[in-house]
Amino acid sequence: MRAYNFNAGPAAIPLPVLERAQKELVNFNNTGMSVMELSHRSKDYEEVHNKANSLLRELLGIPDTYEVLFLQGGASLQFSMIPMNFLQENKTAHFIMSGAWSEKALKEAKMFGETRILASSKEENYKHIPKDYSLADTEDGAYLHITSNNTIYGTQWNEYPTSSIPLIADMSSDILCKEIDVEKFSLIYAGAQKNLGPSGVTVVIAKKEFLETANENVPTILNYSTHVKNNSLYNTPPTFAIYMLSLVLEWVKEQGGVKKVQQINEEKAGAIYSAIDHSNGFYKAHATDDSRSLMNITFTLPNEELTKKFLQEAKERNFIGLAGHRSVGGCRASTYNAVPKEACEALASFMNEFRDNNK
Template sequence: MTTYNFNPGPSPLPQEVLDHAQANMFNFEQSGMGIMELSHRSPQYEGVHNQTIKQIRKLLDVPEDYSVLLLQGGASLQFAMSAMNFLPADQKAAFVMTGSWSEKAKKEASFYGQTYELATSKANQYKNIPEVDLSLVSPDTAYIHYTSNNTIFGTQWTRFPNSDQPAIVDMSSDILSKEVDWNTVDMAYAGAQKNAGMSGVTIVIVRNSLLDHASENVSPTLSYKQHDKANSLYNTPPTSAIYMTGLVCDWIEKNGGLKGMKQRAEEKAQLIYDEIDGSEGFYTGHADTASRSNMNVTFNLPSEELEKSFLAKAKAEGFVGLNGHRSVGGCRASIYNAVPKEHVEKLISFMKEFRSVNK
């Protein structure tokens, strides 16, 4: 039976990438060693490392005055690390609250400095991206933090406000799925395990002028300056994960780059939203229409009993990962870059059939 993987993360990898890795990573460049066995100081690995950074920079059209880092600890470490580096004692960090991940980011930053909410959609159950009034930004604000895509609630930013303060953006669930306007982003970070490879490596892209102002009172292991100075080789990097990110970047480039990924994402998302909107209320989307995500489609059925039945039957048919997050319930289809359109079409067929039997 075919497996249709709609997990929110880690997510599917392109089959082409898996096939290439299987054929090459366990005897890398005929060295007799797997990529995970190579010294991170070896010429073979350094070639992989530097090429991956080059590919990320090329795909995202990262300006020359930004550094690209490959770190560990996931996006969750960046919640704290960004504050440790960029939140002085006499300043504050502003957070735009769009769900659980922005809540966690603010909580982590609060351990290291002062924080405040600039805008929030919590009163609307995080169904929308809130309006941001930049006139409310405190003069002593060190940076504004955003979460670009909200996996749990199924909302996504289309653009970020262009403010005078630096903007730090958690792009974990939509990096490499669309182009980035670097005029409005001073630092982006993302765990790789949704659109950029496998778990273990975190991509950090930071404007050098912001990096110049990073605190000197941070331990080397948690200092962006130190990792930049060492080309992300200050300590042993997650070599296998970086190798896989490089392969994913190659796959993205061969499939139309970020424009191609954006088109794929929009087409897949629209198929599901059309089924939801045309179901006469049998399926209802959680997110407001204007804030809908192209990465995570969240929806409910008329009753909890029907949702349980839907999920059970879907699992029996080979659909994996359709459960909504435990904090909100319902259903969720995560359709990251590597999810084939054909699998989405199979899901639509299942949704139509289930509705016809249970309406």
């Protein structure tokens, strides 16, 4: 029996994708080899690579004015690579702080130039997406950085800033979970291990016009133009992770695309939030109503003893990965695209039952 996988990342991968990968594992496309064994310069792998690129463009509506790159190092490398390339002298990188990953991105940017925090919800333990900020005096801005979804705190941007300076978003934990207007952003980056596939590949979607402003005086492997010129094949890419990414993208398309996936995600999250909201305070959501995430649902119970009991009984029922992050405590259900609706409904039912038995 498959577990009800609510891990925050690496996270659930669609079962049909895993089964297809299993089927093709030792003999991909009649090559007599696994994808992991193919040369990254071979025609068979090139088709996989380009298919992943074209599917992502199709699903997100990425225009030809943008590049799609497959890089390594996770979002964590992007924290450094972005300011290294785009934080020019006499410019400022602006940040809206909504969680731990915003903090990490800011920390790295400070090593390369001037930074400024426009707004932060840290004093409220990141319970909401900051709304009290002004973009009026950001003319000196190299870019504005946001984290679109915050896995630890269970918050998510519903409306993105309309900025006169380049807008950059870390979408590692909610890319493909809902429809977005790519053209609002100059650069989007996302580690794969939440909604795109296994860990190992990082997707970067960047406006060509923005890429032209990059500092060229950086190490070759950390220069975006290197990867643009070489179709993300300058060095050996994470070929198996990109193959898995292409299968996940096919699966999203088969579901009906991002619009349909968003509808399902809203139903999934709605079932669990309903169990919280109708518990008469037994469960308390960490995130405020206007900032609730579709991907990470954080909540607490009345005390630590009940929390431990809840997690133990949940594990016995095959619910995995529900312990909250130490920064928030309590519980967290990560309901990424690959988590079936049935799993979320089963969790909501268990939550109701546990409340009734322990109130």
